[in-house]
Every structure is written in C-alpha cells, then in structure tokens.
Amino acid sequence: xxxxxxxxxxxxxxxxxxxxxxxxxxxxxxxxxxxxxxxxxxxxxxxxxxxxxxxxxxxxxxxxxxxxxxxxxxxxxxxxxxxxxxxxxxxxxxxxxxxxxxxxxxxxxxxxxxxxxxxxxxxxxxxxxxxxxxxxxxxxxxxxxxxxxxxxxxxxxxxxxxxxxxxxxxxxxxxxxxxxxxxxxxxxxxxxxxxxxxxxxxxxxxxxxxxxxxxxxxxxxxxxxx
Amino acid sequence: xxxxxxxxxxxxxxxxxxxxxxxxxxxxxxxxxxxxxxxxxxxxxxxxxxxxxxxxxxxxxxxxxxxxxxxxxxxxxxxxxxxxxxxxxxxxxxxxxxxxxxxxxxxxxxxxxxxxxxxxxxxxxxxxxxxxxxxxxxxxxxxxxxxxxxxxxxxxxxxxxx
Numbered sequence: 001x002x003x004x005x006x007x008x009x010x011x012x013x014x015x016x017x018x019x020x021x022x023x024x025x026x027x028x029x030x031x032x033x034x035x036x037x038x039x040x041x042x043x044x045x046x047x048x049x050x051x052x053x054x055x056x057x058x059x060x061x062x063x064x065x066x067x068x069x070x071x072x073x074x075x076x077x078x079x080x081x082x083x084x085x086x087x088x089x090x091x092x093x094x095x096x097x098x099x100x101x102x103x104x105x106x107x108x109x110x111x112x113x114x115x116x117x118x119x120x121x122x123x124x125x126x127x128x129x130x131x132x133x134x135x136x137x138x139x140x141x142x143x144x145x146x147x148x149x150x151x152x153x154x155x156x157x158x159x160x161x162x163x164x165x166x167x168x169x170x171x172x173x174x175x176x177x178x179x180x181x182x183x184x185x186x187x188x189x190x191x192x193x194x195x196x197x198x199x200x201x202x203x204x205x206x207x208x209x210x211x212x213x214x215x216x217x218x219x220x221x222x223x224x225x226x
Numbered sequence: 227x228x229x230x231x232x233x234x235x236x237x238x239x240x241x242x243x244x245x246x247x248x249x250x251x252x253x254x255x256x257x258x259x260x261x262x263x264x265x266x267x268x269x270x271x272x273x274x275x276x277x278x279x280x281x282x283x284x285x286x287x288x289x290x291x292x293x294x295x296x297x298x299x300x301x302x303x304x305x306x307x308x309x310x311x312x313x314x315x316x317x318x319x320x321x322x323x324x325x326x327x328x329x330x331x332x333x334x335x336x337x338x339x340x341x342x343x344x345x346x347x348x349x350x351x352x353x354x355x356x357x358x359x360x361x362x363x364x365x366x367x368x369x370x371x372x373x374x375x376x377x378x379x380x381x382x383x384x385x386x387x388x
Binding site: 028033062064066068073076077078145148 | 239240242243244246247250251253254255258259261262287288291292294295298299302
C-alpha cells in the first residue's frame with residue numbers, strides 16, 4: 001500500500017473503524033490513582049504494618065491525604081467524579097441489585113447504564129469512605145494527633161537516652177477521661193478497619209458480578225483510560 | 227502518528243494527577259505538623275512561618291487539581307471536535323459518492339481506495355477477485371470524471387482544504 005498516501009481520519013494504516021464506545025464511564029487519572037492508593041494503604045496497614053508502628057501511622061496519614069484529595073475532587077473534578085453524579089440512594093441501589101440478580105439468574109434483561117457509578121456501587125463507596133474516615137479519625141485520637149514526623153522525633157529523643165518525653169506523655173494521659181477515650185477509640189478503630197476490609201471484599205465481588213452482567217470488564221477502566 | 231498522540235495525551239494528565247497527589251500528601255503531613263506547633267506555641271516565628279508554608283501547599287493542591295480538571299475538560303472537548311470533524315468529512319464524502327451515482331459496492335471500493343488500500347488488499351477485504359475490484363475502480367474513476375487514483379484522492383484533499 002502507498003506510504004504517506006492520503007487517508008481518512010488521520011489513520012495511516014488500513015483498519016476497521018475504531019471500536020465504538022462500549023458505554024460506561026471512563027475514570028479520570030485522579031480517580032484511578034486515589035482508588036489504588038487507598039487499596040494499597042488499606043492492604044498494607046491491615047496485613048503488613050504492625051498496628052501502632054511508625055509505618056502504620058505514616059501510611060494512615062498518607063491515606064488521610066488521599067481521602068482529602070478525593071473529597072475535594074468530588075466537588076471540583078469532572079462530571080463522573082463529582083458527588084452530585086452519584087448521590088447516595090438506597091432504594092435505587094436495591095432496585096439495581098434486583099436487576100443484577102435477575103440478569104445473573106438467566107433473565108436476559110438489559111442492565112441499565114449509568115454515567116457514573118451505579119447506585120449500588122455508590123452506596124458501597126460512601127460506606128467505604130465513612131469507615132475509612134472513622135478509621136483515620138480514631139487513629140488520630142489514639143496517637144493524640146501527633147504527626148508521624150513528631151512521633152519520629154519523639155522516638156529519636158527516646159533512643160538518644162532521654163526518657164522524659166515518655167514520662168510527660170504518661171502524665172498527659174493520666175487522667176481517666178483520656179485513657180477511656182483512648183480505649184474507646186482503639187475499639188472503634190479496629191471494628192471500622194475490619195468493616196473496611198469486609199466492605200472491600202464485597203466491593204470486589206460486586207465488580208465481578210456486575211462485569212459479568214454487563215459483559216464487559218469493569219476493572220479495566222479503573223486501570224487505564226478506555 | 228495517532229498512537230504517539232494518544233500516549234502523550236494520556237500521560238500528561240496522569241503525571242499531573244500523580245503530582246497533585248504527592249503535593250496533597252505533603253500538604254497533609256505539613257499541615258498536621260504546623261497545627262501541633264500552633265497548639266503548643268502559636269506566637270513563635272517558627273509556627274507563623276510553618277502555617278504560611280502550610281497555606282501555600284494547600285493552595286498549591288487546589289490550583290493543581292483545578293488545572294487537572296481544565297486539562298481533562300479540554301481533552302474531552304478536543305476529542306469531541308475531532309469526532310465531529312471526522313463525521314463531517316465522512317458525510318461530505320458520502321454525499322459526493324451519491325452525487326456521482328456510485329453503487330453500494332463501488333462506494334465501498336472507493337472508500338477503501340481513499341484510505342490507501344491497493345487492489346489486492348481491497349479484493350481480500352471484500353472477498354472478491356482482483357479483476358472485479360479493478361473494474362469497479364475504473365467505474366468509480368469514470369463516474370468521478372478522473373483518470374486515476376491520484377486524481378481521485380486529490381478530490382478529498384481539495385475538499386479538506388476547502
């Protein structure tokens with residue numbers, strides 16, 4: 001074939017028309033990056049990092065940053081990333097789950113398409129966000145709001161042989177109220193963290209089922225631009 | 227060419243998003259540190275300076291996110307415009323083919339020819355003999371009032387140039 005020959009639509013090689021958009025939203029890079037950053041943070045703090053360790057606190061603060069950024073993006077991001085395009089609606093979520101089950105049950109009804117997350121997915125997202133925020137807040141209560149930088153400084157001081165900061169911290173937490181709130185925070189932190197992991201597992205299962213019902217891979221648009 | 231453009235267009239926003247995320251992580255750590263300094267000793271010059279830097283970092287994140295959104299919207303608009311332009315050109319070609327009175331088979335062959343396929347390739351794509359394609363192309367040229375493929379292709383260029 002002629003090289004440099006004139007071609008339609010800027011295609012330099014003969015090939016069929018680009019595949020039509022198969023529907024469904026394509027996620028912007030910030031949504032994709034924050035999604036996987038949260039996943040990595042949850043997995044590493046749940047499975048790898050010692051609870052209360054320096055790494056655990058560092059990752060926790062990183063997670064807070066990612067969440068804060070995603071929440072800001074929910075207001076100023078592109079249409080499909082904005083909260084306004086996937087407001088929580090429990091009834092729509094139940095209807096969607098019903099349609100999903102009917103579809104998987106062999107009834108060849110067409111699954112509805114949504115410009116953003118589907119109603120069931122968005123309920124899951126809000127549940128996960130609520131639990132993650134709870135984990136972050138109780139984590140802050142447990143560490144007295146000390147940033148990892150400060151914790152590292154304290155540790156360095158203690159390691160250098162000066163134990164006075166420890167004594168001071170002990171005195172600070174001596175009043176019964178402080179200790180009680182600490183125990184309460186620890187309890188909530190653990191329960192919420194377990195809930196995050198359980199919700200995440202359901203989320204993964206939901207993505208799998210929805211992908212099957214829609215007949216397209218829903219993980220791919222979260223990995224790269226479609 | 228198209229491949230390259232796509233990749234460049236894809237990496238720009240990803241780099242920007244990664245940068246915004248790095249910046250927001252730094253901002254949260256710094257703001258947390260500045261806050262605890264503020265609580266212990268609010269009037270120290272160190273605290274004042276730290277809160278200034280914290281404010282600057284936070285504003286940086288906001289502007290970075292805003293720039294990212296502008297970029298994404300611009301890319302979307304461009305993709306749409308390109309789609310429209312492609313559709314418009316295809317429509318113009320279709321209209322011209324109709325004006326020349328090409329048969330459906332001739333239209334297919336003519337379009338393939340415009341896309342730069344040679345006779346053998348067109349024949350393979352259409353599952354037809356090369357002789358058939360050659361005859362159809364001759365008919366196309368005759369109806370278009372041109373004598374060869376170069377002249378036929380020039381018609382599209384002329385249309386593009388307006």
